[in-house]
Amino acid sequence: MEIYYVFKNNIKRSYHNTFQFILLLLLPAIILLCSNVVGQMSKPSIRLGILYEEKNPAYHQVMKSLNQSKGITFQKAKEESLHTDLILGTYQYIIDLREVHEIKNLKILSYASDSSIRKITNQIKRSVESGNKVQLSVNNKGDITESERICAYLFTVFIITATINACILIKDRKEGMLRRFGFAPTKIYSYITGNTVFNLVVAVCQIVIVYGVIILFHIPVYLNIIHFLIIMSAIIFFSISMATFVCSISKSDLSANVLSSCVALLFTLLGGGFIGFYKMPFILQKVGSISPVHWIINSVGAMEDSKDNLPLTSIFLLIGVSIVLYLGSIKKLSKNVQ
Amino acid sequence: MNGSYHMFTFDFKRRIKSSFTYGYHLIFPVIMILLLGLLLSGQFGERLSSFQYYALVMLPFCTTLAMITSAYAGKDEAYQKTAYRFLIAPIKEKDIVIAKILSCTISFGMCNILVLVISWIIFSIPMGSSVLEIILLLVSETFCVCAIGIYIGLGMKNFIILKNFLNIPIFICAIIGGSFYPIGTSNSVLEVVFHLSPLTWVNRSIFLCIYDNHSEILWITSFILLAIGGLFTFAGVRSFQKEEFLHGDLLRIQK
Numbered sequence: 001m002e003i004y005y006v007f008k009n010n011i012k013r014s015y016h017n018t019f020q021f022i023l024l025l026l027l028p029a030i031i032l033l034c035s036n037v038v039g040q041m042s043k044p045s046i047r048l049g050i051l052y053e054e055k056n057p058a059y060h061q062v063m064k065s066l067n068q069s070k071g072i073t074f075q076k077a078k079e080e081s082l083h084t085d086l087i088l089g090t091y092q093y094i095i096d097l098r099e100v101h102e103i104k105n106l107k108i109l110s111y112a113s114d115s116s117i118r119k120i121t122n123q124i125k126r127s128v129e130s131g132n133k134v135q136l137s138v139n140n141k142g143d144i145t146e147s148e149r150i151c152a153y154l155f156t157v158f159i160i161t162a163t164i165n166a167c168i169l170i171k172d173r174k175e176g177m178l179r180r181f182g183f184a185p186t187k188i189y190s191y192i193t194g195n196t197v198f199n200l201v202v203a204v205c206q207i208v209i210v211y212g213v214i215i216l217f218h219i220p221v222y223l224n225i226i227h228f229l230i231i232m233s234a235i236i237f238f239s240i241s242m243a244t245f246v247c248s249i250s251k252s253d254l255s256a257n258v259l260s261s262c263v264a265l266l267f268t269l270l271g272g273g274f275i276g277f278y279k280m281p282f283i284l285q286k287v288g289s290i291s292p293v294h295w296i297i298n299s300v301g302a303m304e305d306s307k308d309n310l311p312l313t314s315i316f317l318l319i320g321v322s323i324v325l326y327l328g329s330i331k332k333l334s335k336n337v338q
Numbered sequence: 339m340n341g342s343y344h345m346f347t348f349d350f351k352r353r354i355k356s357s358f359t360y361g362y363h364l365i366f367p368v369i370m371i372l373l374l375g376l377l378l379s380g381q382f383g384e385r386l387s388s389f390q391y392y393a394l395v396m397l398p399f400c401t402t403l404a405m406i407t408s409a410y411a412g413k414d415e416a417y418q419k420t421a422y423r424f425l426i427a428p429i430k431e432k433d434i435v436i437a438k439i440l441s442c443t444i445s446f447g448m449c450n451i452l453v454l455v456i457s458w459i460i461f462s463i464p465m466g467s468s469v470l471e472i473i474l475l476l477v478s479e480t481f482c483v484c485a486i487g488i489y490i491g492l493g494m495k496n497f498i499i500l501k502n503f504l505n506i507p508i509f510i511c512a513i514i515g516g517s518f519y520p521i522g523t524s525n526s527v528l529e530v531v532f533h534l535s536p537l538t539w540v541n542r543s544i545f546l547c548i549y550d551n552h553s554e555i556l557w558i559t560s561f562i563l564l565a566i567g568g569l570f571t572f573a574g575v576r577s578f579q580k581e582e583f584l585h586g587d588l589l590r591i592q593k
Contacts (some may be wrong), residue, residue, distance in 0.1 A: 047524050073524035083549035084542060087386060089520035113383035269377070274519075279380055 002186045006194025007201075010168065024164060028157045028206050029213045035153060036219050039146075046136050049077030049091035051098050058106070059097055061128055068133035086111050093120055103128050143276045146220040147304060148297045152273035154210065155235050155293055156264045158203065162236075162243035163260040165199045169247040170256060173336065182337035189330050196244055196326070203236040227303045231296065234318040238292060241322035241329070248329040248336075267291045292318055342433035349441035352414065358407050363449035367400040371457065374518065381520075391520070393457035394548070397450055398540040399517040401479050402508050405487040406501055408442045412491025421583035431578045435488065439571055442484040447477045468547045475560050479540060482563040485570035492578050511535035 014021045048066070052059040066074050077085065077094050085091050086109065096107040106128070108121045120136060127134040144152075169192075172178055181191050211228065214221050223231070243260060250256035268274065270284065271293030277285065288294055295314040302311040353359055374396070375389035382388050415424060424434075451473055458465055465472065494500060512518065515537030523529055532538055543556040 045524060047522060075524075080552050081542075081546055081550055084545040087391065087520065087545055087549065088516050088542060089522035091522070111382055111386050117383070275378065280377060281379055284377060 002190040003194040003197060006191055007198050010195065010198040013168070024161055025202065025205055025209060027161055028154060029209045031153065031157050032150065032210060032213060032219065033217065035150075036217070045071045045073050046093070047091050048072060048074040049085065049094040050074055051077050051079060051082075051094060051096050053098070056097055056101065058100055058103055061103060061131075062095060062097065062106075062124075065128045065131065065134050069127075069135065070133070072134060072136065082109070083111075093117075095124065143279075144272065144297060145301070145304065147222055148300045149273070150219070150221055151231060151235070151296055151300050152268055152271070152293050154232075155239070155296055156268050156273070158206070158235055158239040159242055159260055159264040160257075161206065162199055162203065162239040163246060163257055165202055166195065166240075166243040166247040167253050167256055169195060169244070169333075170250060170253055173333075178333070178337055188334045188337055192244065192248075192330055192333060196240055199240045199243065200236065203240060207232050207236065222304055223300070230315060231300060231303070234299075234315045235296065237322040238318050241325040245325040245329040245332075248332045267293050270294075272297060292321070341429040342437050345429065345433055345437035346441055349411075349437050350445060353411065353441050353445040356411075358410060359445055359449060362403055362407050363400060363446050364453065366403075367396050367450075367453050368456075370396050370400070378519070387461065389457075389461045390463050393454075393461055393463060394544050395517045395541055397454060397476060398479060398537055398544070399512045399515075400453075401446070401450060401476060402483055402512070402537065404442070404446045404480060404483045405490070405508070406504060407446070408438075408484045408487030409491035409501055409504075411442055412438060412488045416583045421580075424583055425580050431580060432575045434580075435492065435574045435578050436571065438488050438492075439481070439485050439567075439574070442488065443477070443481045446484065447480045450476050450480060463548070465548055468551075468553065471547055471553055471556055472544060475540065475543065475556055475563075478560040478563040478567070482567035482570070485567040485574065489570045489574040489577075492574060492582055511537050514538060515541050517541065 050059070050062065052062075066072060075091075077091060082094065086094060092110065092112070094109040096109055100106055103125060106121065106125055108117055108124065110117050110120075123136055124134055178191070181188065211225075213219070221228070242263070246260045246263075247256050250259060268291075270288035271277065271291030272280065272288060273293050277288060277294060277297065280288065295317060299311040299314045371389065371392045374392045375387070378392075379388045382391060415421065454469075454472065454476065457463065458469065490500060490504075512535075514521070514532050514535040517537060521532070523532065539555070539559050543553075543559045546552045547556045
């Protein structure tokens with residue numbers, strides 16, 4: 001019963017800042033849209049630069065092959081900023097045709113590893129000599145798919161929004177509401193559970209909005225609804241218990257927000273949310289296997305591969321850690337009251 | 339002349355003793371270089387190591403964070419509750435502002451140069467004689483950023499709210515400029531957007547100077563940064579009133 005009272009009180013409080021509350025509800029959907037728009041505008045393609053003179057017959061041969069190719073964009077490279085363009089990523093590889101009149105003497109300039117330069121050189125030479133289109137296969141093992149990337153981003157965003165919601169705990173502790181609860185004939189866990197239920201309801205609304213956006217804008221998440229719900233429930237359980245724990249040990253709003261943002265970013269970085277997990281150095285792979293983002297990415301990958309497979313171990317692990325954090329926050333707050 | 343000299347030495351000693359200077363401009367760049375260099379060590383091949391790339395690219399980014407540090411430096415007197423002493427002291431506003439900007443520039447610039455020289459030696463970056471030009475670029479960027487920061491810190495009452503919003507554009511400009519990952523695009527609209535960030539130009543001029551031996555863009559960028567810094571110094575001197583120091587009483591932060 002007390003849980004319901006705390007929950008109702010929180011809803012009444014959210015009416016005071018309606019604009020901020022609605023912004024919080026829409027935040028994950030907005031971030032999802034922005035990242036999708038940017039991702040679509042810069043479609044993954046290999047950027048080639050070519051150094052040539054017009055009279056060179058080899059140039060026309062190369063252009064004939066490149067014009068037939070898909071997934072490759074090419075431009076004339078500038079000689080003055082050759083190395084800078086390669087290092088800063090304007091071109092991934094530059095075909096050097098300056099002193100070359102036959103295709104077999106073709107040179108490729110790049111700052112990638114020597115073995116990949118050799119591979120690409122051979123592929124281009126073979127395609128151009130036979131007049132076919134150029135198909136460059138860059139090593140893509142270990143890159144994360146779109147669905148996994150989206151789930152990793154949502155994890156980060158949910159931790160941050162859950163912490164903003166759970167800052168009510170800190171505000172109540174400063175204003176003395178927690179002490180009043182301690183004097184009342186109720187247990188402290190009903191107060192925390194009430195706040196957590198409010199957080200949960202807000203998170204469920206956010207997930208419904210996100211799912212609506214995914215369907216409306218055809219965002220490439222290849223999970224059926226049951227798998228999506230399972231993954232999202234694991235994410236929100238973890239983020240809410242993490243937020244409650246962080247707010248129970250922090251002394252101010254600012255430090256709670258900063259701590260949870262840092263932890264969320266660190267988990268995403270180490271778990272392979274930005275770069276593929278298997279592309280990281282070996283030591284960091286060992287360290288990153290404790291990150292929840294790594295478990296989430298593995299689960300999503302397993303769900304995408306076979307539709308019947310439910311990767312239960314990772315999900316149970318996430319829920320288990322959430323329960324531990326939740327109990328920890330109850331213990332810490334009860335100590336605070338006494 | 340006397341007043342500004344004393345103000346400058348006083349401010350300079352305070353900057354050197356403050357932990358913000360060392361934390362943001364010595365320790366933070368080194369940690370970011372080591373962390374990002376380790377994380378992305380598979381990205382580059384044998385001719386360029388990831389540590390070299392991140393050493394050259396993290397320095398301009400950490401310099402832009404000086405905007406926040408110098409905004410705090412501008413509000414120092416307000417938080418130390420020495421406002422009344424400044425109001426009755428026979429010192430001009432121009433001396434206060436210029437002394438603050440110069441002390442911030444020199445102290446943060448020295449930290450940047452130290453990090454640059456350490457990474458030059460440890461990671462053996464092939465800088466050669468262009469190290470002086472890069473030092474000039476970093477110092478002019480520090481001057482520009484400190485001028486903007488002091489203008490914000492001295493001119494605004496509630497600069498804490500603005501400071502929280504300053505972080506976001508700085509991070510976006512850094513990501514677009516390639517400070518965290520070498521980013522490139524074939525979409526012409528995105529290319530124009532990428533060139534809007536000042537960090538793109540600074541990073542590009544550093545690499546053009548070292549690897550392609552073309553320093554024209556570096557000189558042009560340095561002059562533009564110095565000009566912007568001069569503009570903000572002028573604006574700060576014109577708009578500063580000593581009564582601004584009184585406003586620090588309301589927002590006492592616990593350090």
